[in-house]
Amino acid sequence: MADSSKGKEKKKTTDGATGGDAPKDWNPRIVGFLCNWCSYTGADLAGVSRLQYTPEFIPIRVMCSGSVDVAYILKAFLEGADGVLIGGCHLGDCHYLNGNYKARRRVAVVKEVMEGVGLDPRRLHLEWISASESGKFAKTVSTFDETLRQLGPNPLAKERLL
Amino acid sequence: MAIAFKWDLAKGEDRDEAVRRLLREALEKGVVDAVLVPAEGPARTGIVNMFTTDPGSLDASAPFAKAMAQFGPQDLVRLTEPGGSPIRIAALLKPCECRAVAELAKINQIDLEHVVLLSPDCEGTVELKEYSMVADGQAVPVRNACKICRFHVARDPVDVAIGTFGVKDGLMLVTNSDEGQAFAEGIGAKATELTDARKKAVEEAIVKGEEAYGDQEARSREKYADLDTFLAELSPCIKCMNCQNVCPVCYCKECLLYTDAFNPTAGSLADKAKRRGTLRMPVETVQFHLTRMAHVMTACVMCGQCQSACPSDIPLVEMYAGINRRIQDQFDYEAGRSMEEEPPFTCFSEHENFEVVGD
Amino acid sequence: MPGLRKVDRLKKLLLILPCDEEMEGLLDPESLAEEMNDPENWVFARSDPRLCGPDRSDYIADLVKETEAQAIIVGGPSDRTHGSVWRQEASLVGIPPDRVELVPLVQQCIYVTDEKDAARRRAKIMIESALARVDTGIDRAVERVKAMQAVLVIGGGVAGMQAAWDLADFGRQVYLVERTGELGGRAHQLSRTYPTQDCKPDGCCPQSCRDCQFTPRIDLVTSHPLIELLLESEVRSVKGGIGGYQIEVHSPETSRLLEVGAIVVATGNVMFDAGEMGELSPWHPDVISFLELEKLIDWQRKEDRAWEPLRRPSDGKVPKNIHFLQCVGSRDEHHGTIECSLVCCTYAVGQAKDLKDMLPDATVAIHYMDMRGPYRGFERHYLEAQESGVLFMRGRVVEIEPDNGNLMLSYEDIDIGEPVTMEADLVVLSVGQLPTPGTAELAQMLGVPLDDDGYIGEDNTTYSLWDRRGVYVVGCAAGPRGIRYSVRDGREAALSIDAVLRRTQIELADNIAEVDDERCVGCGQCVESCEYGAVTLEERTDLQTGRKYRVAIVDPRRCWGCGNCHATCPSTAIRLSGFSDDQLVRQVELASGGHR
């Protein structure tokens, strides 16, 4: 807790981070769990269509949004990610029938846990993005990036002894 | 439907003694083959669970003990594991323990087929280490978890609630199942009416519990609105995993946090340290706590055993109070409320949690 | 426990493809390869135009030899588009599929930003992540299952008959299960089929068109010694998976248990019931569907009175004014399906022309939205109909009202853009096609997905040798299609199945869930979360202590590799190969950026 930010002035956001705390060259780092069948393909298409979004978004391919373990999401934050995006198929379109519904429950729980310990739940974002929605993909990442800029850096990122 | 039975006090008997007699009766009349019940440990300095088939040894039992023994639900896991002899067990546990039993039964860890769950109304328990003071007659405050308990009276999956609230003399056995009814009849209890006094007392206990919990929930949410509080409070955690170990619903054989992925080998530790600059040892303390919250909050019965077992006095109950009910409410779920409710991570409803997406 | 051995660090060949000039300009693959090259840590990075050239395979073989690589990481294309290609490429040099990683630099990196530095940084993270994936992966012992050689065909229409016939011809025992009492299916109910004349399974055709040779014949299928016909029968339960299915088949008299290695689903489809479209007066005896028209014609043929003109149902009058309505319950958002039913135009044009030939004085008209004849030979057939005097009117009829013994049609004529009314004395509804009732239950039993429109999805992998399901959907069970294509489906399935089963052992590749017995407490949450019934709980006895315990087991043949079980199991006792905690956690660490 040596470099805890206790005592610093904090505003609005729940997790005590503020955009103002951000170092100059800070760009929000986003970890993206993308479902193979939809969002990952949507991301492929976005690239081919030359849609741009923040290069700080790093994709991780998963087979289904329903396979994303809560421990991975939490791990990302503890490793300093400013945001986590989970991209799944639209409801009813999950390649495996309903993995996305289960993902939605897990995300609901993780968001509550985050809020309960003071990490802003807006740092976790679930979105249904189909394989053809390259525009939605790029827009989602960009809007999320914007949100994270307002939230400021993940306060866990500066804690070393977690 | 709840059917009530009377269990009067015999001359000179107190309530503890009356329940002992009830259990003896059950064994002697062959209603059950064995009993699991709290008892005072040696020198009356602690409470443990005793498992017995001998009516005579029930003298040492302490049905209304003001402290909670460890591992009651876990004992039932062991006692009903597959291949065990199918003995009929009467298990007398606190209401929160019973709710944990229900959670474990839902996930195949306890086989309730030959178990009758009994649970006396609970006014709260003190820390185990303070039990000797209670035994000496001193006034000791109950544990945090008990102060905000919403379930002082056992409900549904419990076969027989042993009622004292709103019951003037003797005990009222409120049965919630056919098995419970058969048990009460088997020991020769007389059917009676659920009195208004009883109903009112239970109502009041619930209202008071909800209020207390609600207040704590609000305080917790405010307290942990800021991540620093949470981190600061976890600072003294020694990652002994006691909280995980005693938790009835943290049921894994080996916690995820012990696997290589989260408990890296020497080589990858060095790698990690290099990348991060520094590592807290043992690693992944906060990861452990957050993961545990995500894993067990849907099933957590707020028994507070985790906090009681913590050598560093980390206020886990306070932390959980801010999210426990909120999480379960999201799924219209309440840990231990009903055997019909499926554990939230194995099912879903199409019409829920819309706000979670794209928000 | 097979499959749980951890891969030690591997020698990794990293190939960064210089896909095109743009890639070269933005990422400079050559210098990136130089930078990533780290022989000390067993990363051998190369970028060379030969990787995108015709002798790529030779070049890669040389590289693998030189570096002794055990894994290949390809920087450039996405797994979604090029995964199977590169896995094949790797298998040529003896590298198993789970040791091939693709990094989508083209799709997900170079165009994402204009900042070259940022793109390069990102590329490096993505590559490192892939390198880490192979190093932390689980070396999956390949599951092998024995292949039973018999095959089950469900449904005895032309598609199922063809599959059965070919499979039997290959020397396989075939069980052909048919719900009704006779073979032939839909095609058998049609008096004539188009655009060719009589490619029908009863085989008494006066024409000599080539398609006939392709249509299976009921008599031949019935008498084939290797085909066992199970008429009036239905599949009740399905257990097992590719190579070893146990199928319970019920008929009114008996119940049989069949053991087969693969299954052909040829259950066809059904016709839309226009009853729900009250505005078209479907209850009226003179508003009939295709099949009712068939019956009128059939009656005529059976009685051997081909000279006798067709008569309408209500009063036996010879119709003078016959109107066909296309797309009833097809291409409709409110009724039937929004999809095209594909054969109705062809069929209606044919019937209309035949009626016109039969009743030269009658008006025969077809009301259509647009003519769709996805069939070679259709255009000529269409022109012939026009020449013989069939009227084609573009527009959707919105109402049919009985009027003085006749019928009054109202519709908007698209060509003139005005509402029109018109009299008819016989209306034929070209009703659309819908999935056979019970399809969802059958799909559930077989563990195969349904498409959005309720038909069984065609899911078999590109390479039949990688097939893990052993379930082939043919003919109209996979959506409407003509006879020729249904028959061809049956033939293709037979060929694929023969290829798959011919190996007596089937290797199950791809991602499959595996249970670590040591960690599993038998809670069954994974069982609940698996939509395919691939996980079950099993009671076991510890041989040393005699203690009984419960663990989850996965039937690899039923697992689809979604990983939902893994995310449900708190202690990661069940995991998806290729997506283990070690891999994902490592990826997350790399992606998260560490600490600042």
Ligand SMILES: Cc1cc2nc3c(=O)[nH]c(=O)nc-3n(C[C@H](O)[C@H](O)[C@H](O)COP(=O)(O)OP(=O)(O)OC[C@H]3O[C@@H](n4cnc5c(N)ncnc54)[C@H](O)[C@@H]3O)c2cc1C
């Ligand atoms: C009105 C109409 C006109 C057509 N006209 C033409 C045309 O002119 N030219 C052309 O090329 N095509 C035409 N077609 C299409 C053609 O009929 C089909 O392509 C072909 O018959 C499909 O054959 P199939 O074997 O896939 O299915 P079907 O012929 O439908 O056979 C399916 C069989 O499976 C059986 N079955 C169903 N469910 C089960 C079950 N659960 N268990 C056991 N058995 C089951 C059914 O009883 C049936 O025998 C027309 C179709 C229709 C509806």
Ligand code: SF4
């Ligand atoms: S924290 Fe999670 S993984 Fe660990 S024992 Fe509890 S439920 Fe299992």
Ligand code: SF4
């Ligand atoms: S987390 Fe703590 S309060 Fe909740 S059930 Fe476990 S031990 Fe009891």
Ligand code: SF4
């Ligand atoms: S019991 Fe206390 S010290 Fe031990 S791991 Fe849990 S919180 Fe940390």
Ligand code: SF4
């Ligand atoms: S694999 Fe996990 S979820 Fe499945 S039964 Fe075992 S412990 Fe439970």
Ligand code: SF4
């Ligand atoms: S990976 Fe998916 S299909 Fe396979 S066992 Fe797990 S839940 Fe079932």
Ligand code: FES
């Ligand atoms: S397959 Fe995309 S969310 Fe399940």
